[in-house]
Amino acid sequence: MRYLLLRATTAAAAVAFGLVQTYVFARVLAPKDFSIYILIGTFGLSLWLFDLGAAKILFVRQRARHLEGRSDDAITAQSSAVVALYALIVLAGTLACFAIAATRSGTSLGTATDYTLFFSFAALNLVWFPLRNVSNAVDQYIGFESLEVVRRVGHIVLMLGLLGGLPLLAFLLLANALWAVLLSVCVVRLARVGALRAPHGVRSALTEFWRGNRRELLRSGNYAVGELAIYNFPYFVVPAMFGLGAPTIILDTVFKIFRGATLIYAAGLDPLVPRQTRALAERDAAMLKKATLTAFVLCAVPTLALCALLLIAGDRLFALLLGHAATMPPAATTVLVVLLLANLAQNVASNLLLHTGFFREIARVATFLVIAMAAMTLIAIAAGVDIVGFIGGYAAVYVAGAALYIAYVWRGPFRRAAGR
Incomplete structure (x- = not known):
């Protein structure tokens, strides 16, 4: 329950930050800027292209090690190497x-x-991202979510500071400094x-990780690249098709709520992952379905509330949110509910x-x-x-x-949990 409350808090704060950023930037920046x-x-965010699903593979490997109560220096070394590599990629x-x-x-x-x-x-x-997955795999989710609360709330406070006269450069320096402290902890x-x-x-360690997980990396990498393309390609297509300014701001606002909801879902999904993985390992189909249904209900409650809010107000x-930066077309609300x-x-x-x-x-x-998104885009352009x-x-x-x-x-x- 403590984890669920923490996860719900961080998810709500993540959505809030996206909306606060839109509200603040619409007032302190010109629409083009x-x-x-x-x-x-x-x-x-597109640097996630380099993840290739490695973080989720680390979760699966670390989780298996943790549940079996064994020590495995190779998995520990590989996890550390992936985190170090990602830091170098960001740099x-x-x-x-x-x-x-x-x-x-x-x-x-x-x-x-x-x-x-x-x-x-x-x-x-x-x-x-990999730090979250490793933390969850070894049941350190309470500590991680506590840091996540600090990160989300800290960044919201700093962003709101822009409305009070905080210079943009000061906000950016403080926000990155907070990142550095939390990553180190x-x-x-x-x-x-x-x-x-x-x-x-x-x-x-990276070579060994590749050799031992090549097939999974290629598959999860396919998924990761696909997900990255699916959620980010509109940010490149829309400015090209409709220009900067209002169209890009409208897209970003819709996607902030659409993608922000994913963070809310995580609050209901992550607490059930340990039960789901145990149920599959024990071939308990009834427990697996019950845990998945519980996750669905936990996610459905805020989703339906958000949809009702969008349809009503x-x-x-x-x-x-947007002030004079842009005007949201009414039909976009209906599309957002479907999304x-x-x-x-x-x-x-x-x-x-x-x-x-x-x-x-x-x-x-x-x-x-x-493939389907590419075809849709070509049709939309034509x-x-x-x-x-x-x-x-x-x-x-x-x-x-x-x-x-x-x-x-x-x-x-x-089907696997049922032994078929």
Whole structure:
């Protein structure tokens, strides 16, 4: 129960931060600058392309080691090497961002610094991701979520400080400093319980990790790249099709709520993962289905509440968030409700498949979605649809993907738990 409350708090804070960022940036930045920061943040999050699903494989391996009560220096070394590698990737990406921004005509050194720090602020999620998975695998989720509360609340407070006159550069420096402190504390805690160690022999550990998990990495990597493309390609298509400014801000607002709901779902999904993995290991189909149904109900309650809020007062909510930066089309609210319901089903199903090692199945769905989204985009361009039409096409494809995930849950973990 304590973990559930903590997870719910961090999930709510994550959604709140996305909305607060929209509210604040719409008031302290010009619409064009706002849309530029949206794209920079998207580039930062796009570093997840380098994950290749490794974090989830680490969870599966660390979880098996933990449940069996055995020590395995190889898994510990591999986990440490992956975290170190991701930190280096973020550093390289941040330096590349500064080099590109600083050499761009019309961009001052100060503006390039702001862009770079915002990129780093978004990109450090890549390092946080494997730390979350390792923490959950070794039942250190309470400690991790406590740090997550500090991170979310701290970043919200700093963001609101911009409305009170805090300079943008000061916000970015403080936000990145908070990241550095929390990452350090988390690493030290995991090292104390034997889940991480000093990253010696990173290259050999990564090589061993690749050799031992090549098939799973390719499959989970297929899934990870597909997921990254599915959730981020609209940020590149919409500015190209409709321009910067209002269309990009409308897309970002819809996706902040759509993707933010995933963080809410995690509050209901993560506490059930230990029970689900134990049920599958013990071939207890009844317990597995009960745990999955419980996760679905926990996710459905906030989803239905959010959908009701959008249908009843969506126009006023978006007007409050966006101010004069953009106007949300009424039809976009209906599309967003469809996306939220499909996202609910997709998250419950894909979360179970991920944490029980069904990487081939999720890779297949990801491949389907990438192909279908590409086809939808070409059709949208040929038809000359507006921003709402594009988001509507996206929603239609996403619903089909959610249906496939559900089908694989029945054919995969449910069937295996039943001994078939």
